[in-house]
Amino acid sequence: xxxxxxxxxxxxxxxxxxxxxxxxxxxxxxxxxxxxxxxxxxxxxxxxxxxxxxxxxxxxxxxxxxxxxxxxxxxxxxxxxxxxxxxxxxxxxxxxxxxxxxxxxxxxxxxxxxxxxxxxxxxxxxxxxxxxxxxxxxxxxxxxxxxxxxxxxxxxxxxxxxxxxxxxxxxxxxxxxxxxxxxxxxxxxxxxxxxxxxxxxxxxxxxxxxxxxxxxxxxxxxxxxxxxxxxxxxxxxxxxxxxxxx
Numbered sequence: 001x002x003x004x005x006x007x008x009x010x011x012x013x014x015x016x017x018x019x020x021x022x023x024x025x026x027x028x029x030x031x032x033x034x035x036x037x038x039x040x041x042x043x044x045x046x047x048x049x050x051x052x053x054x055x056x057x058x059x060x061x062x063x064x065x066x067x068x069x070x071x072x073x074x075x076x077x078x079x080x081x082x083x084x085x086x087x088x089x090x091x092x093x094x095x096x097x098x099x100x101x102x103x104x105x106x107x108x109x110x111x112x113x114x115x116x117x118x119x120x121x122x123x124x125x126x127x128x129x130x131x132x133x134x135x136x137x138x139x140x141x142x143x144x145x146x147x148x149x150x151x152x153x154x155x156x157x158x159x160x161x162x163x164x165x166x167x168x169x170x171x172x173x174x175x176x177x178x179x180x181x182x183x184x185x186x187x188x189x190x191x192x193x194x195x196x197x198x199x200x201x202x203x204x205x206x207x208x209x210x211x212x213x214x215x216x217x218x219x220x221x222x223x224x225x226x227x228x229x230x231x232x233x234x235x236x237x238x239x240x241x242x243x244x245x246x
Contacts, residue, residue, distance in 0.1 A: 017042045017152055017184035018063060023072035025058055032058045033069070034208030042151070043182045047195040049236065050205035056188040059205075060154050063186065077151035077184075081144075083158045087137035089129040096125040099144045115143040118180070119173060135166040139173065146181055155187040159194065171197045175220075192236045196229055204239040212239050 018040035025033040032055040040046050048056050061067040062074055064082045089098045099112040116125050119139040129137060138158055145153055155174075159167045175198065178185055189195055195202045196216065204212045214232060222229055 015042055016040070017044070017077055018186070019073070019075040020059075020063075021073040023059075023062065023069045023074060025055070025062065025067070025069050032208055033062075035072070036209050038203070038210060040152075040184050040186060042184055043178075045178055045185045045187070045198060045200045047187045047189060047199035047202045048205060049189060049192065049195050049202060049240065051190070051240065054205040055208050056205055057156055060156050060186065060188050063152070064154050079148060079150040080152035080154065081146070081148065081150040082154040082156065083138075083141050083145050085157045085160055087129075087141040089132075089137060089140060091129050093129075094125070095121065095127050095129065095132070095140055098129065098140055099147050101144060103147050111147055112143070115147045116140075118146070118177065119143045133166075134162050135170065138162065138170060142174070142177065146177060146183075149181065150183055153183050153185045155185065157189055158187075160190070167194070174198060192233055192240070195236065196232060202232075202236065204236065206239075 016039055018038065020036060020038040023033050023036045024031065032053075036055075036059065038059070048059070050056050058067070060082070062069055063076055064080065065076070066082075089095075090101070096109055096112040096116065099115060100108040103111060105111060113122065113125055116122055119142055121136060121139055121143070124132065124136060124140075129140070132140065141158065159170050162170065171194065174185075187195075187198060196218070199216050202214045202216060203210050206212070214235065216232070218226065218228055218232075
């Protein structure tokens, strides 16, 4: 078994952004990840589905460098960012300053304003976080993740607290940002519809491993309404033990 201190490495400059090999993670007697293997290509959008407690967020924390495995190997890009379920904005800093946290360079404000324009918040750059709506706050969190032009963006159920209409707008925004920036993205979610709306590939976790994998070859129109979408939804629900749900 590989020691935890030696398992996190930086991926090489090839077409694979993330490599996870035979990863194990335990919490006391409970083995949350059990020999898990995963690869994510550069610029690929992967969605990870599964019930609560299946290890989705544990895997994401390993990829973010917030935790170490008990065995196996994890290779990730040096430049990576994470967006959490909560926006985690600093209430005592204005919006643009929240975006520049961790940013290096001669003119961080100018760069912050660029990415705020991308997420449609140019006019809110000098606002205080407490004045933002939930959707606006998550857009700031996305801007903060993208400001350093990372090679990997990790999204830990960032839209789960938003209302249905705002979530749809966020899905459209994330798709546009992914196409524009080209970073590999990994989204953790419980939401099958969200997975279909965003993923190039959808993975379903089962007992600490990747149980099934689906490549999504749907147009933007098909993602909203098509027989192929409904067929994929049915297969995903069956994998999650929810066959017959509509």
